[in-house]
Amino acid sequence: MVKHRLAAIATTAAWLTVTSLTGQAATLDIGTQGEPASLDPARVNGTVFENTVLGDLYEGLITLGPGGDYLPGVATRWETSPDGRRWTFQLRDDARWSDGAPVTARDFVVAFRRVLDPATASVYASLLYPLHNAEAISRGEAPVDSLGVTAPDPHTLVIELDDNTPWLPSLLAHIVTSPVPAHLIDRYGSHWNRIDHIATNGAFTPESWRSHDHIAAVRNPHFHDADSVALDGVNYYPAEDLQAGLSRFRAGELDIMRDFDPQRYQWLQEHLGDAVHLRNQLATYYYALNSRQGHPTADPRVREALNLALRRRVITGQILEGAVEPTTSLVPEGISHYRPEAMPGLDQPMAQRLARARELLDEAGYGPDHPLELRLRYNSRDDHRRIAVAAAAMWRPLGINVELINAESSVHYSSLAQGDFDVGRASWVADFDDASNFLGILQSGNPKNYGGYHNPRFDRLMQQAAEETSTERRQTLLAQAEQVAMSDYAMAPIYSDASRNLVNPQLEGWQDNAINRHLARWLRFREDADAGQP
Amino acid sequence: MLTYTAKRLAMAIPTLLIVITVSFFLMRVAPGGPFDGERQLPPEIENNLRAAYHLDEPLPMQYLRYMGNLLQGDFGPSFKYKDFSVTQLILQGFPVSLELGGLAIGLALIIGLPLGVIAALRRNSTVDYMVMGIALGGIAVPNFVIAPILALVFGVLLAWLPAGGWNGGALPNLVLPVIALAIQQIAYIARMMRASMIETLGSHFIRTARAKGLSERQVIWRHALRPSMLPVISYLGPAIAGIITGSVVIEQIFGLPGIGRYFVQGALNRDYTLVMGTVVFYGVLIVLMNLVVDLLYSALDPQIRYDD
Numbered sequence: 001m002v003k004h005r006l007a008a009i010a011t012t013a014a015w016l017t018v019t020s021l022t023g024q025a026a027t028l029d030i031g032t033q034g035e036p037a038s039l040d041p042a043r044v045n046g047t048v049f050e051n052t053v054l055g056d057l058y059e060g061l062i063t064l065g066p067g068g069d070y071l072p073g074v075a076t077r078w079e080t081s082p083d084g085r086r087w088t089f090q091l092r093d094d095a096r097w098s099d100g101a102p103v104t105a106r107d108f109v110v111a112f113r114r115v116l117d118p119a120t121a122s123v124y125a126s127l128l129y130p131l132h133n134a135e136a137i138s139r140g141e142a143p144v145d146s147l148g149v150t151a152p153d154p155h156t157l158v159i160e161l162d163d164n165t166p167w168l169p170s171l172l173a174h175i176v177t178s179p180v181p182a183h184l185i186d187r188y189g190s191h192w193n194r195i196d197h198i199a200t201n202g203a204f205t206p207e208s209w210r211s212h213d214h215i216a217a218v219r220n221p222h223f224h225d226a227d228s229v230a231l232d233g234v235n236y237y238p239a240e241d242l243q244a245g246l247s248r249f250r251a252g253e254l255d256i257m258r259d260f261d262p263q264r265y266q267w268l269q270e271h272l273g274d275a276v277h278l279r280n281q282l283a284t285y286y287y288a289l290n291s292r293q294g295h296p297t298a299d300p301r302v303r304e305a306l307n308l309a310l311r312r313r314v315i316t317g318q319i320l321e322g323a324v325e326p327t328t329s330l331v332p333e334g335i336s337h338y339r340p341e342a343m344p345g346l347d348q349p350m351a352q353r354l355a356r357a358r359e360l361l362d363e364a365g366y367g368p369d370h371p372l373e374l375r376l377r378y379n380s381r382d383d384h385r386r387i388a389v390a391a392a393a394m395w396r397p398l399g400i401n402v403e404l405i406n407a408e409s410s411v412h413y414s415s416l417a418q419g420d421f422d423v424g425r426a427s428w429v430a431d432f433d434d435a436s437n438f439l440g441i442l443q444s445g446n447p448k449n450y451g452g453y454h455n456p457r458f459d460r461l462m463q464q465a466a467e468e469t470s471t472e473r474r475q476t477l478l479a480q481a482e483q484v485a486m487s488d489y490a491m492a493p494i495y496s497d498a499s500r501n502l503v504n505p506q507l508e509g510w511q512d513n514a515i516n517r518h519l520a521r522w523l524r525f526r527e528d529a530d531a532g533q534p
Numbered sequence: 535m536l537t538y539t540a541k542r543l544a545m546a547i548p549t550l551l552i553v554i555t556v557s558f559f560l561m562r563v564a565p566g567g568p569f570d571g572e573r574q575l576p577p578e579i580e581n582n583l584r585a586a587y588h589l590d591e592p593l594p595m596q597y598l599r600y601m602g603n604l605l606q607g608d609f610g611p612s613f614k615y616k617d618f619s620v621t622q623l624i625l626q627g628f629p630v631s632l633e634l635g636g637l638a639i640g641l642a643l644i645i646g647l648p649l650g651v652i653a654a655l656r657r658n659s660t661v662d663y664m665v666m667g668i669a670l671g672g673i674a675v676p677n678f679v680i681a682p683i684l685a686l687v688f689g690v691l692l693a694w695l696p697a698g699g700w701n702g703g704a705l706p707n708l709v710l711p712v713i714a715l716a717i718q719q720i721a722y723i724a725r726m727m728r729a730s731m732i733e734t735l736g737s738h739f740i741r742t743a744r745a746k747g748l749s750e751r752q753v754i755w756r757h758a759l760r761p762s763m764l765p766v767i768s769y770l771g772p773a774i775a776g777i778i779t780g781s782v783v784i785e786q787i788f789g790l791p792g793i794g795r796y797f798v799q800g801a802l803n804r805d806y807t808l809v810m811g812t813v814v815f816y817g818v819l820i821v822l823m824n825l826v827v828d829l830l831y832s833a834l835d836p837q838i839r840y841d842d
Contacts, residue, residue, distance in 0.1 A: 035615065037614060037615060037616045037617075038616040039617060043617075045571075045614070045616075046573045118578075118582040118585070119582075119586070120582075120586075121582040121583040121585070121586035121587075122579070123569075123573065123575065123579065123583070125579050126575075126576050135578075138576075138578050138579060138582070139578045140578075140582075209617070210700075210791055211615060211618055211622075211623055211627070212627070212785070212791040212795065213699075213700045213789075213790075213791035214699075237699065237789060239789060241787055243682055243787075244685065244697075244698055244786060247682065247686055247689055247690050247697040248697045248698045248789065250690045251689045251690045251693065251696065251697035253696060253697055253698060253699060407565075407566075408566070408802050409570075409571060409802065410566035410567065410571065410802065410803065410804050411566035412566075413566070413570045413572060413574065414565060414567060414570035415565075415566075416574075417570065417574050426572075427572070447574040447576050447577070448573075448574045450574070
């Protein structure tokens, strides 16, 4: 106990020293899980940590509050046509790029077109597919200027959609829908985002970037709300190794570390106390079950049996130290205006579930003479391995022999995409706060539908939901769709992931939220933390 | 000597060509591609990406294009770090790895050579057993164990030095990574030096020197040291090439912007251009270091001459 306290005191002392040393110029040091692929919003790779950096550098039409709530960003207000397919945004007239140039509607038009232009090859292009003609443009079948986004005047932006998209605001807070400085693209072309050219319109603007050292950003003096931004700058340090990130956090070199090893949750709580932040996130960890012909998991009875025999609480409680919550639905708790539909039969006592699972396997023709052989693929990482071993052990009493196959990520996902597995580890983190973002991964033809699940009824309900204009009826249709997929045991949900952050207690303004996004403009060091300044 | 050097350099060209060609095709044969990841892409987007990086062309075409660009010194764009070209990544990262690696090798020589000599002179004494025991420990404990312990003890608990970060190459930031890199090298060099010194001390010319009545100090400094260095020198060539191209473990644990990580991450991400860039770079370095070693040999051993 004394040791714990000493470690805690040492850590707090380190923060205090660092804070007071740098106190005059309040600079925030953040450890992220990696580096952004690019500072150009159209060319990011779609990793979670890119949000951390680009979210501070750019401001979209909609922005995020401290609690992850959607607030007007560059747009001050907007109107929607009765059918929900035409959105008109009024832009603020004091929005400026960091070089002083005004942010205009054209900057958004250019940005959205660039994302969809096949020449840009944006990984995130499909996120903008709700926009009119977007998919055709991405396929190279329509000219870029036919995209459903126009700028009738510098402060008005009109977005035309193919379907009713009530979650458009959350999409417009995504980094890929950030504006780009059209005046710099005119001048420098694709080199506009070089560190000596770039201008951004967020609270901070990048000053230097040495790959794998850090990105240094300073307060953007032209930001419309610059007066209320307390920090003078933010440094983003890639800390791919979680243990190393933790050491640097404990040494006071980082004020925020954007992840920690869930298997160390108890230890961290004992040693770092209120610096440890854990909150349910919009993310689901699951096993894809291959429904394609020729795989034993094509039989819904097998899929049901596998789901019945998984002891999710053992996985979350014992392997992951209670850092996450077990789940029996695809859509996680916490998605706005939605109640997830649980898989039927999983609330029964375990003995009953196992008995039922045996019956189902028996019906499907598996037994002692003809044991069920499954290939479970996971990508090499300690926690994935431990969960896979546990799952195999849970299925073993049913007479199921599981072959565990692990591979590095790119091989793993390429095998999943080719359907070369029976059970495959996967997870999904929300791009935007809407149930359709999760349910979409079970739709026929979706490349993320690894298991090749196909049920015309599910697809029809999803299509109806996309066309539905009433938000309430839309949610009902989505819930029905999830019910269909869960009754088919289309996959095996395991747990809802949690966001894990280490935050210097001297920082004010941090609010844990379900989308795990935290703009630095809302953060400040506590006044008394600076009291010891020289 | 000049002719020899020129000949060796000319011979390096076909070697490098083979290395580049084999790596190029091996990389393409490896399962998984640069765009396979947690976020599976719709086919049209993957097509756009393939077109942007010319991966839609037939493989021989891609090979010719790559070789053509390479001749002009263009390693191409990185697939993963899109704001940097492979050349930029190597140019930014190499000085860091060079500095760390150079300091580590320097430290290893300063400590390892005398330790080896002392152990050899006091063969089978307590000192010898202690030195060799510690050296064995240094080899046995991998640096992914040593580095986090150093960071934890000196960075977090004692707070004497930074736990990580480059900080523009400031001295305090260099200490822990250089020590972590040097420990294994010290151990190797000390062991090698000891073995080679023992062998030299048993040879005829040492007996002659002693018979001439030279003092023990003169015997060691004048006669034994130089020939004993030969195995260490031949080890140092590839070892220096290895250490100055960085260590993924040390770089990740101390958060350093060297190029070691590109070897591993490039391969894991199937970042074809980055892998090729590092292979070419490393290949050239190995060829050069081996040449330097061979030239040093002739300086140390009068029996070795490269004159025609």
